[in-house]
Amino acid sequence: MRVCEYFAGKHIFITGGSGFVGKVLIEKLLRSCPGIEKIYMLIRPKKGKDIQERLEAIVKLPLFEKLREINPDALSKIHPISGDVMELNLGMTEEDRRLVSENCHIFYHSAASVRFDDSLKYAIIMNVRGTRETAALALECKKLEAFVHISTTYCNIDREIIEEKIYPARADWRDAIRLAEETDDMNLQALTHHYIAPHPNTYTFAKSLAEHTVEDMMLGKAPTIIFRPSVVINSIREPVVGWNDNFNGPVGLLAAGGKGLLRTVYGLQESVQDYISCDIIASLLILATKETLATKHLNEVVVYNGSKYKYLPTTTGEIVQMGADLIWDTPYEQILWYPWFKMTRCWYDYYIKVLVYHMLPAVFLDLALRVAGMKPM
Secondary structure: OOOHHHHHOEHHHHHHHHHHHHHHHHHHHHHHHHOOOOEEEOOOOOOOOOOOHHHHHHHOHHHHHHHHHHHHHHHHHHEEEOOOOOOOHHHHOHHHHHHHHHOOOOOEEEEOOOOOOOOOHHHHHHHHHHHHHHHEEEEOOOOOOOOEEEEOOHHOOOOOOOOOOOOOOOOOOOHHHHHHOOOHHHHHHHHHHHHHHHOOOOOHHHHHHHHHHHEEEEHHOOEEEEEOOOOOEEEOOOOOOOOOOOOOHHHHHHHHHHHOOOEEEEOOOOOOOOOOOOOHHHEEEEEEEEHHHHOOOOOOEEEEOOOOOOOOOOEEEHHHHHHHHOOOHHOOOOOOOOOOOEEEEEEHHHHHHHHHHHHHHHHHHHHHHHHOOOOOO
């Protein structure tokens, strides 16, 4: 059977559908698997817009332009569900939970906070408890055929080689949720560094616990996949070349350099960065789901690492050079300063450049704004 045939007539539930990977996945599913019956997209009201208004804004993005041209009716298959992964029971109404539990065959749990500086409470509530609540809803589904959890290759960052398996937990996810729910922010902040060790931030720690949440809740009950992408960047090929909607990964670095805002960066040019395009990730997610639908494994949680590190390693220096070339080929219309920045591995050199190129210009600019009677930046 062709891949798209496995999805014919399926009802799919997606969390994080308004996020970067979620949007790309929805577009790819609707464009490449036209037989899909319905996609239920969990989405919350935001900035004065209700869920229907937010959905309409999403499908008007350039990402969906090709789909609008070849199959505009496919967009009507997206059914917004009001909810919030931060809330218990996903903040869904009983009517919506019943709708999902009676119809859905496939779950994609993509919702997550990817910020490295989240508080421990927020990271656990969002990435661990949110995973628990999503898995609980999936287990209510009468027709569940696959549960796909989108993790990260960096959830086992303390290991030199990361195999496609779940490693022993550094903490119990149930205790972590209880801690986040019952402990105030000040006390949590005090114990964060010790509690998450050896993880460098709350993001990788929480995503590691989320994998164990999935394993403990889903193993033996439904075919389950944990998919670990590396750093997800703009599309390489489809539906449009270079599509992106955020400043994560190297995009923020290169954009700030191109605008003249960023003058110096501390790091090693020889370090290898593991970036992978969002359209590749969407295709891999669909292929992994197809394999699960075909085999229906219940006795293990299947783990996939979505990484190009082994096959196409790229150094930080190469990324910076590519960005520098692009800046001159396609410069920004408005820049603050001459576009140029350098990487250095010397702390003293770095701090001197920060003082000269960042701090002092900022001080003088603020003074000039004050003299002109304007609000400083």
